Amino acid sequence: MTTNRTFTMIKPDAVAENHIGGILHMIEQGGFRVVELQKVALTAARAGEFYAVHRERPFYNDLVAYMSSGPIVAAVLEKDNAVADFRALIGATNPANAEEGTIRKKYAKSIEANAVHGSDSDENAGIEAEFFFGK
Numbered sequence: 354m355t356t357n358r359t360f361t362m363i364k365p366d367a368v369a370e371n372h373i374g375g376i377l378h379m380i381e382q383g384g385f386r387v388v389e390l391q392k393v394a395l396t397a398a399r400a401g402e403f404y405a406v407h408r409e410r411p412f413y414n415d416l417v418a419y420m421s422s423g424p425i426v427a428a429v430l431e432k433d434n435a436v437a438d439f440r441a442l443i444g445a446t447n448p449a450n451a452e453e454g455t456i457r458k459k460y461a462k463s464i465e466a467n468a469v470h471g472s473d474s475d476e477n478a479g480i481e482a483e484f485f486f487g488k
């Protein structure tokens with residue numbers, strides 16, 4: 354089933370460099386509607402839980418430290434085909450491989466500090482939205 358929602362975070366590097374507005378502008382220009390929005394600091398424990406799927410990867414500890422190094426902006430976005438279209442809008446994980454016109458091409462600094470997160474499936478979009486906005 355394809356749903357019309359995805360989940361994103363603007364990561365600490367992009368928030369620290371005052372790119373919240375620029376990134377939200379690209380998101381809205383890309384045809385997404387912002388359904389939920391929250392600026393929040395993740396503890397290392399919460400960042401670790403969010404990225405638990407990567408806990409066996411060599412970059413996990415660095416990723417958790419980075420994601421808890423400063424506030425992030427979490428959002429739920431709505432658009433037809435939201436998950437796939439948003440992955441296309443953000444571009445490749447490594448900004449060196451990201452296409453022109455993508456958010457990571459414009460704002461990402463490295464493979465780790467890559468400006469934004471985007472859900473990789475409808476199922477995870479729901480889980481991640483719940484993680485931040487579930488009551």
Ligand code: ATP
Nearest residue numbers: 407412416445446464465466467469470471472473
């Ligand atoms: P995200 O899940 O944040 O949208 P992604 O789906 O493009 O990113 P994943 O493979 O899920 O990529 O990796 C999650 C995050 O872990 C990346 O966005 C990046 O911040 C970090 N990361 C991934 N690979 C590496 C690596 N080789 N070295 C350092 N950090 C990495």
Ligand code: MG
Nearest residue numbers: 470471472473
């Ligand atoms: Mg991912």
